[in-house]
Amino acid sequence: MSLDRLIEAIVEKQNPTVAGLDPKLGYIPSFIKEEAYARYGKNLEGAAAALLEYNRRLIDALCDVVPAVKPQCAYYEMYGWPGMRALQETISYAKEKGLFVITDGKRNDIGATMEAYAAAHLGLTEVEGESLCAFGGDALTVNGYLGTDGIRPVWEVCSRWDKGMFVLVKTSNESSGELQNQELEGGETIYATMGQLCEQWGEHLPGRYGYSGVGAVVGATYPQQLQELRKSLPHTFFLVPGYGAQGGGAADVAWGFDANGLGAVVNSSRAILCAWQKEQCRAEDFAQAARREAERMRDDIVRHVGAIRLP
């Protein structure tokens, strides 16, 4: 159930990382953009077409290396509805290639509204008795500030369609402590409290390998908190951003893992997407450069984590 499919894919590929698909136009080789603009114009549709083609080629090159991809909604939404169509087509293509898709939307709302988000990104949308797929990811990042009313609709959809979620707990950014690190009267921090809520919510989505379908986002940039939370949240799988460009190293992210090499999946976006620019290789080789970087990242992390096995 839930995040079990992700865990199985991690074990199969011996790779606890996820490639972030955050395609900025500046990352995309000119030959792809020019072709898209020639066809659709220098507009939102042209940009969205370039994004999609870039993603497809990346997915082709990465699909036997990484277990999962994580498209960040914002980079599609900024191109309006054509961008959202590119998001849907990216997700669909990634799933065809056997990848687990984590849609990074950090969505949050309550009741029927959160049900609508859950239907959009994880479940199906009903139109006069027809069940239709709007975006179709396998897991969704969510923000738990509104409490259980904002999470229950997601776990209900996850339970029905074998999907999962990741709740923001301790984010990787510099100002994450402004709110998250504040201590409550009992001495616990806000992020630790949110983590405990994840454990509670997770009871509704038990998994086969000890981890529930309610994961948590915990940044690689705070290794001490990552270590602390790995201990205090034994059933909560972590999505770990902040490796690489944001400053977290393999020794830092290693704190997120358990003795079986499970418990976390580490994201890298920019380093993979821009590998061809960093390597200064031919633009035509961008996808192979991304693959080389994804392999390097895998090897770097596995060196610290060891072999990954099911419990």
Next chain:
Amino acid sequence: MSLDRLIEAIVEKQNPTVAGLDPKLGYIPSFIKEEAYARYGKNLEGAAAALLEYNRRLIDALCDVVPAVKPQCAYYEMYGWPGMRALQETISYAKEKGLFVITDGKRNDIGATMEAYAAAHLGLTEVEGESLCAFGGDALTVNGYLGTDGIRPVWEVCSRWDKGMFVLVKTSNESSGELQNQELEGGETIYATMGQLCEQWGEHLPGRYGYSGVGAVVGATYPQQLQELRKSLPHTFFLVPGYGAQGGGAADVAWGFDANGLGAVVNSSRAILCAWQKEQCRAEDFAQAARREAERMRDDIVRHVGAIRLP
């Protein structure tokens, strides 16, 4: 600047309310749906076309009564990219009709990613030197759990394009207290702390009428907290959900207002959208029923708030 245009529209129409455009298929009269399905099929495009036509007729009927509309992203996103196109076309139509548009997306992220959301919903998207409008709302609801890194990109876009935002502070739902009501070591609640952050962030977006461009979402279902926050956050304009269907009355929401009848805008969605079903009037009259309910709501609230004037 910022939320000043909303404030001016509220004074002009002597109406401190906003009509929530949360169009569920069950709310839409059959004659609209059948026409849309006949044209596009019983699929996401057909549903999205029905949403848009429903919204257009509502906007026509409401545009001289209410100062603003608030489309809830989730109800568009659940219909995939055609739904997002209906969202964009709804926003565009509402603006043509002179309405202020609050896009209820509760978006949150950090740095360049949050910039992308801000560009999507409030600013413009650059494609090879062309500046294009993705969704084009006037204000966006956001979630501040990630701290200043998640809000700065929004206030920068707001400052440039004369837009505003509403940060979730104390939400209207039953479980909002699970996290938001917890007390920090100093004795302040989390929601009060988030409120103080709004006051600080608002210093970057000062307004002409005493309220900054950084508003707060505070639910009508918690009148005591609404009263407390109105006092402690003198520069923060409130978006107040929870009136009507969720249980908040006019006497409750009145706590959100200042001596000039300013300081808050009260949302109603379901009561307006479903007025024709409640009245059991002809389906063809749904938009006029919505208008009657919007007028009733305005009168109910203004009775408690009094005449609204600029300071």
